[in-house]
Amino acid sequence: MNAKDVPHQGSFRSSLYLFIILMIIWLVLTNSLKTEELLSGLIISLLLTHFLSANYRELGLPRLRLKRAANFIAYVFVLLSEIIKANFDVAYRVLHPKMPIRPGIIIIKTSLKQDIAKVILANSITLTPGTFTLDIKDDALLIHWINVKSEEEGEAAKRISERFEKYLKVVFE
Amino acid sequence: MKKGVSIILLLILLWGVVAALSEMPFGKAKLEVAGHYTDYGKEDTGAANIVTSVVLGYRGFDTLGEVTVLFLACIGLAVVLSTLKKQGCGARQTPSLILNTGFRFLFPLILLFGTYVFMHGHLSPGGGFQGGAVIASGFVLMYLSVPKIKRLNHFVSTLFESVGGLIFLVIGLIGLKLGSQYFLNNFLPNGEFNTLLSAGIIPVIYIAIGFKVGSELSKIIDVLLEESE
Numbered sequence: 223m224n225a226k227d228v229p230h231q232g233s234f235r236s237s238l239y240l241f242i243i244l245m246i247i248w249l250v251l252t253n254s255l256k257t258e259e260l261l262s263g264l265i266i267s268l269l270l271t272h273f274l275s276a277n278y279r280e281l282g283l284p285r286l287r288l289k290r291a292a293n294f295i296a297y298v299f300v301l302l303s304e305i306i307k308a309n310f311d312v313a314y315r316v317l318h319p320k321m322p323i324r325p326g327i328i329i330i331k332t333s334l335k336q337d338i339a340k341v342i343l344a345n346s347i348t349l350t351p352g353t354f355t356l357d358i359k360d361d362a363l364l365i366h367w368i369n370v371k372s373e374e375e376g377e378a379a380k381r382i383s384e385r386f387e388k389y390l391k392v393v394f395e
Numbered sequence: 396m397k398k399g400v401s402i403i404l405l406l407i408l409l410w411g412v413v414a415a416l417s418e419m420p421f422g423k424a425k426l427e428v429a430g431h432y433t434d435y436g437k438e439d440t441g442a443a444n445i446v447t448s449v450v451l452g453y454r455g456f457d458t459l460g461e462v463t464v465l466f467l468a469c470i471g472l473a474v475v476l477s478t479l480k481k482q483g484c485g486a487r488q489t490p491s492l493i494l495n496t497g498f499r500f501l502f503p504l505i506l507l508f509g510t511y512v513f514m515h516g517h518l519s520p521g522g523g524f525q526g527g528a529v530i531a532s533g534f535v536l537m538y539l540s541v542p543k544i545k546r547l548n549h550f551v552s553t554l555f556e557s558v559g560g561l562i563f564l565v566i567g568l569i570g571l572k573l574g575s576q577y578f579l580n581n582f583l584p585n586g587e588f589n590t591l592l593s594a595g596i597i598p599v600i601y602i603a604i605g606f607k608v609g610s611e612l613s614k615i616i617d618v619l620l621e622e623s624e
Contacts, residue, residue, distance in 0.1 A: 244507050251511045258591045266510050270503045277499040341496040358492040 235285065236278035241271045282336030282394070290393045297389035301346050304385060308350040312368065315352075326370040329362050330379040332387060339394040346386045353382055441585030442517040442594040450522065451597045456578055459563060461524075462604060466560065469611045473618050490540045498540035505533035513605025517594040523601040527608025534613040538620055552610040552617075559607030566596050566603075 248263035249255075284290060315323050334340050344355035344363060352368040365382060372378050432453065436445050440452030450458055513526025570580030586593035 240503060244503060247504060247507055248511065251508070252515070256590060262514065262591065266507060270506055274503045274506075277502055281496065281499055337492060337496045338500065341493050341500075344493050355493070 233275065233279050236281065236283055237271050237275040239283050240275055240278045241267050244270055281338040283338060284336075284394050293389050293392040297386065297393065300385060300389060301349065304346075304350050308352050312351040315369065323368050324370045325366070325368055326373075327356070327364065327366050328370060328373060328375075328378050329364055330375060330383055331361050332363055332379075332383060333361070334387065334390060334394065336394050339390050343383060343386055343390055347382060437588065440581065440594055440597065441588060442597050443589045444517055444519060444522075446520075447517050447522055447597060447601075448594075451516075451600055452581065452594075455567065455600070458604075459567065462560065462563065462607065465608065465611055466556070469556075469615055469618075472615055476618055476621075494540040498536050502533055502537060505536070506530055509533065509605070509609065513601050514591070514598065516601040517597045518589060518591070523604025524608050526601075526605040527610075528612060530605070530609035531612030531616065535616055538616060549614075552614050555606045555610040556614070559603040559605075559610070562603035563600055563607075566600060570596065 244267040245263060248267060252259045252263065315321060332340060332343060334343060340358055340363075344358055347353045347355045347363070347365060354366040356364040356366055358364070363383070365378075367378075367382070370378075371381060432449050433445060436442070436448040436452070440448040442448040442452060509526045509529035511526075512521040512529055513523045516522030516526070567578050570582050571578050573580065573582045581595040581597075583595035583599075585595050591598070
């Protein structure tokens, strides 16, 4: 369900998400469990959550479920392995004397609904060398590809976005 | 002939460099002041970060000058730009979904990071100026990504700016009154070394500077943007 259709539903959930993310980052930055550090982190996180939770309400973050969390962790590992693979592929194209590239811009469609899911997908595509997301318009992603293997929409989506999308779909739907 | 002259010139130059360098003691402190900072900075100011102990402990008065320079730059920019005639610069492109959603997700995290940087200026690299700059970068992201620009609340930003500057001055004056008769004297206890509540007045001043610099830099961006519209 799109979060924009129901502006007030899940406002507590998004505040909680924001607060937990802020607290985790504070703990990682300070790297200590002393009372004064925890207390100051708590105060700052609460203040920021109070003033800025509206930002998170429109992101469309889903309820936390074990299946979603497991899929998200799996997605992170898939992303890392795809980045490594794509690095080797681009290095091969750069070092090859004939430089076998076929650059071009293609459009692929995504079935993801939430803004945050689309942005994560777009950033995953950008992070893997060789593909780069230029823009998102509704459900279409504009992608620059170093070696266009297929101009056809479905085929391109299969090669570029499907490997990420199947995990993100479970996480966000 | 030409070659010979240039070689002779090169040798003279080389001799000059070698002569100058050989006079300098290698691996020893060249300035006594710097030696004092590194040897006694910990006891004198209680700050784990030596740079901070110099910037706010030994040379706090200097820093007050720097804060004033930034303040004047901000005012000057606003005054100069307000005299110019406003002219439109064409339609603004609506920001893409990636930028807009990225802003929503990252903005609180950027503010948290900026706050961390200026609160821990006496413990780790960074401080009020750096933390303030991080916070202002968050506001730049806001201006780029929100289609209808939410104007910075001028009252709030001026309030932060003025209160930050005042806290700096008042703490300096309290030190002048209480301690051994010098400006920015550290009158608060140094506390346990390398914890958040240590180094006396340094974290208090850095928090004030963080708010001041953050609101000032955001205001500069706001003024420039206003001009371009």
